[in-house]
Amino acid sequence: MKQTSKISQDVNRAATLLKKGALVAFATETVYGLGADASNPQALKKVFAAKGRPSDHPLIVHISDASQLSLWAKNIPDDAWKLAKAFWPGPLTLILERLPSVPDEVTGGLDTIALRIPKHPLALKLLNTFGSAIAAPSANRYGQVSPTSAQDVEEELGESISLILDGGRCSVGIESTIVDLSRAKPRVLRPGKITQEQLHSVLGNTLDTPLKAPKKYPGSKPSHYSPKAEVILSSWDNMEEKLEISLKAGKKVGLLSPHLPNKLFNGVTYLSLTQDCEEQAHQLYHLLRQADHLRLELLVVVMPEDSGIGHAVRDRLRRAAGLGHTEDII
Numbered sequence: 001m002k003q004t005s006k007i008s009q010d011v012n013r014a015a016t017l018l019k020k021g022a023l024v025a026f027a028t029e030t031v032y033g034l035g036a037d038a039s040n041p042q043a044l045k046k047v048f049a050a051k052g053r054p055s056d057h058p059l060i061v062h063i064s065d066a067s068q069l070s071l072w073a074k075n076i077p078d079d080a081w082k083l084a085k086a087f088w089p090g091p092l093t094l095i096l097e098r099l100p101s102v103p104d105e106v107t108g109g110l111d112t113i114a115l116r117i118p119k120h121p122l123a124l125k126l127l128n129t130f131g132s133a134i135a136a137p138s139a140n141r142y143g144q145v146s147p148t149s150a151q152d153v154e155e156e157l158g159e160s161i162s163l164i165l166d167g168g169r170c171s172v173g174i175e176s177t178i179v180d181l182s183r184a185k186p187r188v189l190r191p192g193k194i195t196q197e198q199l200h201s202v203l204g205n206t207l208d209t210p211l212k213a214p215k216k217y218p219g220s221k222p223s224h225y226s227p228k229a230e231v232i233l234s235s236w237d238n239m240e241e242k243l244e245i246s247l248k249a250g251k252k253v254g255l256l257s258p259h260l261p262n263k264l265f266n267g268v269t270y271l272s273l274t275q276d277c278e279e280q281a282h283q284l285y286h287l288l289r290q291a292d293h294l295r296l297e298l299l300v301v302v303m304p305e306d307s308g309i310g311h312a313v314r315d316r317l318r319r320a321a322g323l324g325h326t327e328d329i330i
């Protein structure tokens, strides 16, 4: 079929570019990644330059099979194999002790490494064709909203990358869950689609409780995943008041909410977030980018429910508002 052969041609081209040390963006089920050969320090340096990312922020290494863990990590605990069996390929990243051979550019000089097997068929095809691991952060400029379509990547980084492998809109829509297995008790560092409850069902009581207070791990700066508009978090009850204050300030105001307000406000752009939590995650970054396209200056956000993937959506919204991990938001 014509379509299939076009995809194969693109994947072959992408693998050849990676071998030459070029950058290739590709679809994963979470967000688009900006890929480089994980064994090539010169290629890895280009990732940091393209993103404008500080060099001490480590990258996630993408592999195609759990057996490849031992090419990158040592002292791999049983829990890692259990999680890999339960959730890979999928939106889960494991932090493990690194092998000395891992380039410092990947780990930002840390003695640990982040690894994941993505689930998107295009990402897996690329990994298998390339035949080696691909280091890939989200394909956005540092601190900005992660891209969930090829068009988003083109807008952010089009000039610095050789090829974008277009796999359509990302099904999950937010970044992978990160679990740190390099410590005595595994702990979630970044919430995602794979929830604390799902991890607990595999690991039982060895799983530590998530951190409530902001923790300084690389990439956890409080303002992350931010649109250009100032994000103001709200509950349903005080949303109207926050809209009124925002309008009085003479700003171009938007509302991101699963429900329409009872009272209609002139001059407020309504961005509809569905009520289904998986769908909220799927749409979140797309809507935050839409707020940028509409040149909104202030975005009032009604926080979604804290259940399932909603927990991770709330985390990203808190960071978009510059509030880090703090739970006391409103």
Ligand code: TXA
Residues within 6 Å of the ligand: 028, 030, 031, 032, 033, 034, 057, 058, 059, 060, 093, 095, 107, 110, 112, 113, 114, 116, 118, 136, 137, 138, 139, 174, 175, 176, 178, 189, 217, 218, 219, 220
């Ligand atoms: O879903 C995802 O994880 C996407 C796709 C492309 O796979 N990737 C992604 O990469 O979100 P990035 O670079 O935007 O976020 C990776 C996060 C960063 O916060 C980084 O600090 C953290 O992973 N990380 C990487 N290595 C780490 C390590 N050794 N210890 C602690 N955190 C680490």
Ligand code: MG
Residues within 6 Å of the ligand: 137, 138, 146
């Ligand atoms: Mg990122």
